[in-house]
Amino acid sequence: MTATLADDSILVSDFGARPDNVVNHITPRIANDIGERMILAPQEIAPDLDEKELRAFLADLARRHNTVVIVPSTYRAEFWKDVAAEVATAANLASVVDRLRQQHVGLVVLINKYDGVDLPGDACRILVLDGLPQARKLIERVETNVLAGSRQLLGRQIQRIEQGMGRGIRGRDDHCVVLLMGGSVTRSLFFMGAKEMFSPATLAQFELSKRVAAQLGNALKDIDEAIQVCLQRDKEWRKLAREAVANVSYPAKGAVRKVAVAQRNAFEAASIRDFKDAERAMQAAADDARANNEGDAVMGWLLWQLAEYKQLRDGVEAQKVLKAAIQRNRRVLKPLEGIDYERLESKDLTQAKNVAWNLMPYKNDPNRLIVFANALLEDLKFAPNNASEFEAAMHDLAGLIGYRSQRPELEFNKGPDVLWAVGDLKYLVIECKSGASVETVSKQYANQLAGSVHWFAARYGDDAVSTPILVHPSSVFEYAATPPPGVRVITEECLSKLRDAVRAFVHAIRASVSGLDTAKAKELLEHHRLTPDALLAAYTVKPRTS
Numbered sequence: 001m002t003a004t005l006a007d008d009s010i011l012v013s014d015f016g017a018r019p020d021n022v023v024n025h026i027t028p029r030i031a032n033d034i035g036e037r038m039i040l041a042p043q044e045i046a047p048d049l050d051e052k053e054l055r056a057f058l059a060d061l062a063r064r065h066n067t068v069v070i071v072p073s074t075y076r077a078e079f080w081k082d083v084a085a086e087v088a089t090a091a092n093l094a095s096v097v098d099r100l101r102q103q104h105v106g107l108v109v110l111i112n113k114y115d116g117v118d119l120p121g122d123a124c125r126i127l128v129l130d131g132l133p134q135a136r137k138l139i140e141r142v143e144t145n146v147l148a149g150s151r152q153l154l155g156r157q158i159q160r161i162e163q164g165m166g167r168g169i170r171g172r173d174d175h176c177v178v179l180l181m182g183g184s185v186t187r188s189l190f191f192m193g194a195k196e197m198f199s200p201a202t203l204a205q206f207e208l209s210k211r212v213a214a215q216l217g218n219a220l221k222d223i224d225e226a227i228q229v230c231l232q233r234d235k236e237w238r239k240l241a242r243e244a245v246a247n248v249s250y251p252a253k254g255a256v257r258k259v260a261v262a263q264r265n266a267f268e269a270a271s272i273r274d275f276k277d278a279e280r281a282m283q284a285a286a287d288d289a290r291a292n293n294e295g296d297a298v299m300g301w302l303l304w305q306l307a308e309y310k311q312l313r314d315g316v317e318a319q320k321v322l323k324a325a326i327q328r329n330r331r332v333l334k335p336l337e338g339i340d341y342e343r344l345e346s347k348d349l350t351q352a353k354n355v356a357w358n359l360m361p362y363k364n365d366p367n368r369l370i371v372f373a374n375a376l377l378e379d380l381k382f383a384p385n386n387a388s389e390f391e392a393a394m395h396d397l398a399g400l401i402g403y404r405s406q407r408p409e410l411e412f413n414k415g416p417d418v419l420w421a422v423g424d425l426k427y428l429v430i431e432c433k434s435g436a437s438v439e440t441v442s443k444q445y446a447n448q449l450a451g452s453v454h455w456f457a458a459r460y461g462d463d464a465v466s467t468p469i470l471v472h473p474s475s476v477f478e479y480a481a482t483p484p485p486g487v488r489v490i491t492e493e494c495l496s497k498l499r500d501a502v503r504a505f506v507h508a509i510r511a512s513v514s515g516l517d518t519a520k521a522k523e524l525l526e527h528h529r530l531t532p533d534a535l536l537a538a539y540t541v542k543p544r545t546s
Contacts, residue, residue, distance in 0.1 A: 008022045008255055008256050009255070009256050009257045009259075009260035010260070011256075012256055012260045012261055012264050013260040013261075013263050013264050016264060016268075019256050019261050022256050034169070034172070034201045034202075034205075034245055035169030035170070035171055035172060035173070035174035035175060035176065036169070036174070036175040036176070036205075036230070036238070036241045036242070037165065037168070037169055037175070037176055037177070037178050037202075037205045037209075037241075038176075038177045038178065038205075038209050038212070038226065038227070038229075038230040038237075038241070039165070039178045039180065039202075039205055039206045039209040040177070040178070040179055040180070040209055040212075040213055040223065040226060040227070041179070041180040041181075041185070041186050041189060041190070041213075042054055042179060042181065042220075042223050043181065043182070043183065043186050043371070043374065044186045044189075044190050044213075044367075044371065045213050045216055045218060045222070045223060046218040046219060046220070046222075046223065047218075047367045047370035047371055047374070048218070048370070048507070049220070051079075051181070051182075053220065054181065054220075055079070055080065055083060056083070057220050057223075057224070058083075058107065058126070058128060058179075059083035059107055061126055061224075061227070062083075062085075062106045062107035062126070063106065065104075065122075065125040065126050065231065066100055066104060066105055066106070066108070066119075066122060066123055066124055066125055066126070067106070067107045067108070067124075067125070067126040067127075067128065068100070068107075068108050068109075068110060068119060068124045068126070068127050068128070068167065068168065069084075069107065069108070069109045069110070069128040069130055070109075070110045070112075070113060070114060070127070070128070070129050070130065070164050070167070071109060071110070071111055071112070071130045071131060072111075072112055072130075072131045072132065072133050072134040073111065073112065073134055073385070074111055075383050075384055075385075076130060076131060077109050077111050079130075080107070080109045080130075081109075083107055084106075084107050084108065084109045085105050085106035085107055085108060086099075086105060086106075086108045086109070087108075087109045087111070088108060088109065088110050088111070088113070089111065093110075093113070093117070096108060097117060097118075097119065097123075100119060100123040100124065101119070101120070101121075101123045104122070110167075112133065112134065112136070113167075114133055114160045114161070114163045114164035114167075115163045115164075115166075115167075117167050118167070118170050119167050119168055119170070120169075120170035120171060120174055121170075121174060124167065124168040124176060125168075125175075125176060125177065125231060126168075126176070126177045126179065126227070126231075127164075127165065127167060127168035127176055127177070127178045127179070128178075128179045128181055129161055129164050129165065129178070129179070129180050129181065129185065130181045130182055131181070131182040131184060131185060131378075132157050132161070132182070132184045132185055132188065133157055133160040133161065133164070143301070144388075145331055145388050146297070146300070146301050146304070146329060146331045146332055147297050147298065147301055148297065148331070148388075148392065149297055150294075150295055150297040150298050150301075151294075151295075152294070152297075152298050152301075154188060154194050154197065155194075155197050157188065157194075158188070158194050158195075158197040158198065159197070161180075161185070162198055162199060162202055165178050165202065175230060175233075175241075177227050177230050177231065182375075182378060183371060183373075183374035183375030183376070183377070183378040184375045184378060184379070186371050186374070186375070187371050187372060187374075187375040190368075190371065200248045200249065201245050201248050204244045204245050204248045205241070205244060205245065207244075208240060208241065208244040212226055212229075213226070258284075258285065258288050259285045259288070259289065259298075259302065262281045262282060262284055262285035262288075263281075263282075263285065263305070265277075265278075265281040266278040266279075266281035266282045266285075266305070266309060269281060270309060270312065275309060275310075275312045275313040276313070278309040278312075279306060279309050279310055279313070282302060282305050282306040282309055283306055285302050286299060286302040286303055286306060289302055296328040296329055297328075297329050297331075299325075299328040299329065300325045300326065300327075300328035300329020300330075300331070300332050301325075301329060301332065303321055303322075303324055303325035303328065303332075304322065304325045304329070304332040304333060306321050306325075307319075307321040307322040307325060307333075319335050319336055319337070322334075322335040323335050323337075323339065326339055327339075330407075330410060330411035330412070331410060331411075334412075334413045338412070338413060338414075339412060339413075341408070341412050341414070341415075341459055342412075343459065343460065344404055344405070344406050344419055344421045344427070345404070345421065346404070346421035346422065346423055346424065346425050346426060346427060346464070347423075347424070347425050349403070349404060349421055349422070349423040349424075350402075350423065350518070351401070351402035351403065351422070351423055351521075351522075351525060351531065351532075352402060352518045352519075352521040352522035352525060353402075353518045353521075354399075354402035354403070354404075355400075355401065355402040355509075355516075355521040355525065356516050356517055356518050356520075356521045358399055358400070358402070359509060359513055359516060360516075362513050363513050363514045363516070364514070366510040366511075366513050366514070367510075369506060369509065369510055369513060370506060370507070370510060373400065373502065373503065373506040376393050376396050376397060376400065377393075377499050377502060377503060379392065379393035380393045380394070380397065380495065380498075380499055381434070381495070381499075382434050382435070382436070382473055382492055382495070383434065383435065384435050384437070385435060386434055386435065387432065387434060387435055390432050390434035390471075391407055391410070391417045391418055391432050391434075392407075394417075394418045394430060394432060394471070395407050395418055397502065398418075398420045400502065400506070401502065401505070401525065401530045402521070402525065402530075403420045403421060403422050403423075404420070404421040405418060405419060405420050405421070406418070406419045407419075408455075414455060415452055415455045415456070415459075416429045416430055416431055416449075416452035416455070416456070417430060417431050417432045418430040418432060419456070422532040423532065425463055425464045425465060426464075426465050426466075426467070426532060427456065427460070427464060427465070427466045427467070428466070428467050428469050429449075429452050429453055429456050429466045429467070429468050429469065430469040430470075430471065431445070431448055431449045431452060431468075431469070431470050431471065432471045433445055433470065433471060433472045434471060436472050436473055436474075437473070438474075439473075439474050439476065440474055440476045440477060440478040440481075440546050441470065441472050441474060441475075441476065441477040441478065441481055441483075441489075441543070442478055442481060443478060443480045443481040443482075445470065445472065445481070446477055446481035446482055446483055446484070447481075449468050449470050449483075449484055449487065450468075450482075450484045452468070453466060453468050453484045467486055467487075467488060467536065468483075468484045468486060468487040468488070469487070469488050469489070469490060469540065470483075470487060470488075470489050470490070470543075471489075471490045471495070472489060472490075472491065473491060473492045474489075474491060474492075475489040475491050475541050475542070475543050475544055476543075476544045476545070476546050477543050477544065477545050477546065478545075478546055479545065479546055481545075483543040483545075487542075487543055488536055488540035488541065488542065488543075489540060489541050489542070489543050490539060490540050491541060494539045494540055494541060495539075497538065497539055498535075498539040501528045501529060501530060501538070501539070502528075502530070504528055505524055505525070505528040505530060508524050508527075508528070509521075509524060
């Protein structure tokens with residue numbers, strides 16, 4: 001039983017339920033049994049709002065109301081530690097929940113606990129979901145990487161968010177303010193259409209809250225006024241909140257994606273060694289995805305699975321399918337023969353012209369640019385287990401400031417983590433060690449960067465010029481490590497300065513994005529030291545040897 005499973009596919013793919021039973025599920029006549037929620041995204045209402053400012057605001061609210069913050073990782077919990085009364089782990093979760101139910105505790109942090117916790121009434125009047133949920137199982141982490149940017153992955157994340165939202169209301173007469181925090185959450189909900197994936201009652205509450213937000217100013221005091229409307233039990237708000245869900249009904253039929261049925265059928269066929277049927281099921285799923293334009297990420301993912309089943313019967317044919325998969329999605333498993341490298345052109349690149357062109361989609365909605373940049377910069381931090389997110393952010397940063405980029409190691413199984421083309425046959429060969437925590441750069445890291453430099457020279461020849469870049473908290477190389485000639489290091493301090501510069505650049509762009517031309521873009525790039533030579537001088541340092 002659940003009220004938050006808008007997509008029932010998992011019941012088929014993971015639990016083996018019969019699709020016809022799932023589709024014809026039993027539901028209440030109407031969905032008005034849900035408690036009252038005001039759902040706000042402060043950083044969408046006020047794009048300039050700093051997360052530390054928001055944290056202080058919530059800490060103040062927690063002096064009067066139990067406030068529960070759900071974070072995706074232990075690392076993110078550290079951000080809240082200074083203002084938290086409790087950080088709940090598996091060891092103390094039960095006792096912390098009991099205290100919340102019995103008394104005022106203040107601000108409590110739950111780590112990656114989006115389900116299985118009930119916090120009715122005063123146990124939780126303000127619920128904060130800080131960031132997108134992270135995959136924990138290895139297969140989930142692999143699929144998160146492969147399906148990055150797809151609606152398939154987005155649907156999974158939204159389902160977890162909605163489960164998290166349910167922690168604060170456990171009955172029809174309960175009420176709670178839900179705050180969605182973080183650039184990645186805001187971008188997903190407002191600019192990737194993810195809100196449409198909510199269940200009907202949650203979507204109705206979200207849309208009502210959005211209408212409330214549209215009447216607010218873009219300051220914390222305005223957000224606070226909206227929150228107090230709910231917490232102080234304003235009669236007009238209560239009437240609107242009840243009306244919003246009064247006539248909302250659950251879908252008469254369950255939602256089961258064809259790909260989930262195909263995956264289960266393929267699994268069951270393969271389990272009895274009927275490999276041809278398994279292949280047919282996955283081929284049908286790939287054909288359906290192609291017909292419905294589900295995108296290259298999903299197509300590559302499905303063809304990869306098809307190749308896995310073909311491998312059980314015909315290894316040669318499996319490699320052919322895998323090559324087709326990688327043409328769609330460079331993140332899937334690489335074929336044995338590899339794939340041909342595609343050079344990143346730099347000669348004809350004009351940085352300012354690229355900026356003006358790349359930012360055209362934001363000319364009618366400048367705040368959307370701020371939300372996009374905030375989400376990108378949120379991932380551009382030293383943190384454990386964030387290599388994929390960090391490298392993706394470095395790749396996207398290049399486009400934001402007018403360069404071209406690749407992720408050769410991911411896309412072609414060889415080369416640096418990130419390659420930037422910065423114009424005039426000049427390139428930055430970038431190795432990212434965002435999860436490093438030691439005080440010196442190891443010999444292994446130095447050799448890896450040197451290998452990437454050699455890879456570049458072999459593919460781009462003598463005419464192209466590369467600058468090796470190591471992203472590492474420290475610029476000090478251990479005694480046994482030999483830095484490649486000309487190497488520069490983006491240290492923790494450099495990275496912080498670079499984020500600040502990009503943030504300032506984007507805010508300056510916002511004021512003129514509707515009429516942005518090459519001349520204005522060039523002026524702003526130079527002012528914020530984001531042109532190639534200025535960037536290296538301002539945001540990288542020379543290495544040192546211990």
